[in-house]
Amino acid sequence: MRVKLSQLLRAMSQACDLVEGKDLGHGQRLTVLALAFARASGSFEMGEKAELAVSAMMHDLGLASVIHQVHQLTGLRSRELMARYPAVSDGLFGLGPTEGAAELRALLARHADHGARTLQALGYGDVVAGTVASHHLDASCETWSLASQVVALADLLETGTYPLDTAEARRAHGVDLLQDIEQSRFDPELMEAVRPLLETTELWEEVFFFDDLGAELDLIFETTYGQWIEFEGLEAHLRVLAQAVDAQTPFASGHTFEVSRLSRRIGERIGLEPEDLNRLHLASLLHGVGRLGLPIQLLEKGGGLTEDEFCLLHTYPNITRDALAPLADLRDLVEEASTHREKLDGSGYPEARSGDGIPIIGRILSAADTFMALISDRPYRPAYARSRALAIVQAESARLFDGLVTDALESVYREGL
Structure with a gap:
């Protein structure tokens, strides 16, 4: 019995969506954005794109390890949490100062380490583990890799634009979000590469339907991990x-x-x-x-x-x-x-x-x-x-x-x- 790796990771990403209290497809939409950013930056080879795709889909794999404590502390899950505690969520994405809620902040940050260890145990290697472990850092940390920045930026933009109804509304809000981000938090070259991409409605249509993601992942995984999991x-x-x-x-x-x-x-x-x-x-x-x-x-x-x-x-x-x-x-x-x-x-x-x-x-x-x-x-x-x-x-x-x-x-x- 075997299954395509692309199918398995997409299903696991949807299980992560359930843990977060997000609508199914969050991890896949985020991955479409991350791969688009990687293409725009011109800095990722095929193998690095495969590692980025795994990191993007599995970035919250460790959240289940802390979700019960988060719930005990707040009674909330992800989208509600970000609305109720913007200082905490902003701090996690490196968007501004945090104001208290240290225990909650520590819980939400800890899941990244757990997810990284799990992915390493599954055989995805140090790069994927490192990307997931550091995707809640910011550019002030020397270990914040370009891949981690891409995942963090894609996560922020997907979460911020998903509630909107049309590709045009998502495009406009995505551009606004990018302008609101403190530029020093992300690599300037990445921000410059991403900006014109976000201004196209075609990207947002691709993100929120993600019909072609499976085929793209099959192609990316073929030479890195192989298409099939036994x-x-x-x-x-x-x-x-x-x-x-x-x-x-x-x-x-x-x-x-x-x-x-x-x-x-x-x-x-x-x-x-x-x-x-x-x-x-x-x-x-x-x-x-x-x-x-x-x-x-x-x-x-x-x-x-x-x-x-x-x-x-x-x-x-x-x-x-x-x-x-x-x-x-x-x-x-x-x-x-x-x-x-x-x-x-x-x-x-x-x-x-x-x-x-x-x-x-x-x-x-x-x-x-x-x-x-x-x-x-x-x-x-x-x-x-x-x-x-x-x-x-x-x-x-x-x-x-x-x-x-x-x-x-x-x-x-x-x-x-």
Whole structure:
């Protein structure tokens, strides 16, 4: 099983968008801008463009490691945060002095180091790691590379122009933003190269539709990283997404990996072939991605949910589908992962599927996810004993859960989880 690197990074960038509370596509729009700036500057060779593209799409990969603390401090995510605390966000982009909020500033800056370490562990090298680690610095720092400046400038301009409705409005506001930036914060030659580019509506149309980004990335990656990621590399990247999901709230810590471990044992017990076990493993790593798009207040609510809150909660499998839509080569796998909240009798969500309309991977994930949730602490109750959790799942066998799967779960339980 393999996937194009361009598809994988675009999907991961959309997961990062969910963490930030930004609309899907922020990382891709930013990347279109960054690559356009690189072409205009004339300072990037093909390999350097590949490194820049990875850095741009993955610049906020480490944000999940601090988002819970940010939320505790502010109750806000990125766009709301920048509106509420302009001094902090300006300081992060090197646009002016900060006024207090030191703890928040430190949290928002720390994510860059975490993202850099993660990308280095994935094999993207020192240049990408360095670019991501330093993209919140400014020109007063000797280590602020041209690539970091390009990413920072693209991030600022995308965030500032996205809410506007037309290419012309974005063009005009983008030019205004560039004029407002303190020129000494960025390389003067970069600013001069970028200015005429921002004055064209064609650029802004390209940025906010980004239809050709995948093909451009395939071409750029071909000679640097290769176009394809094989199973081991794919699994390593998806583990990073799973870690982001589990970092969202302390109550979810380790949940995805426990579901993955239990699902595989159930799959082995019912006789899945090795290839299907691998699919099950990857689907288990993806099944909770949509939760990144849910408010943390909802995930940590101590009491019962209102009807509106239930409706919002029930959207997260569809958020998973939307966020991972760039994974065209893994569309069936994403679909299987997104069915883990469906129930045999049609009472599940988001599509009220029933019976054989739920793939076996979805049925396994449903039972494993429920069991692991029951034996874990939640804001509204303490963890159940494993024997009680098993009894609850078994009691719903053939109504909510596949009997073959629950029998396998019981066998795994008897063997020792």
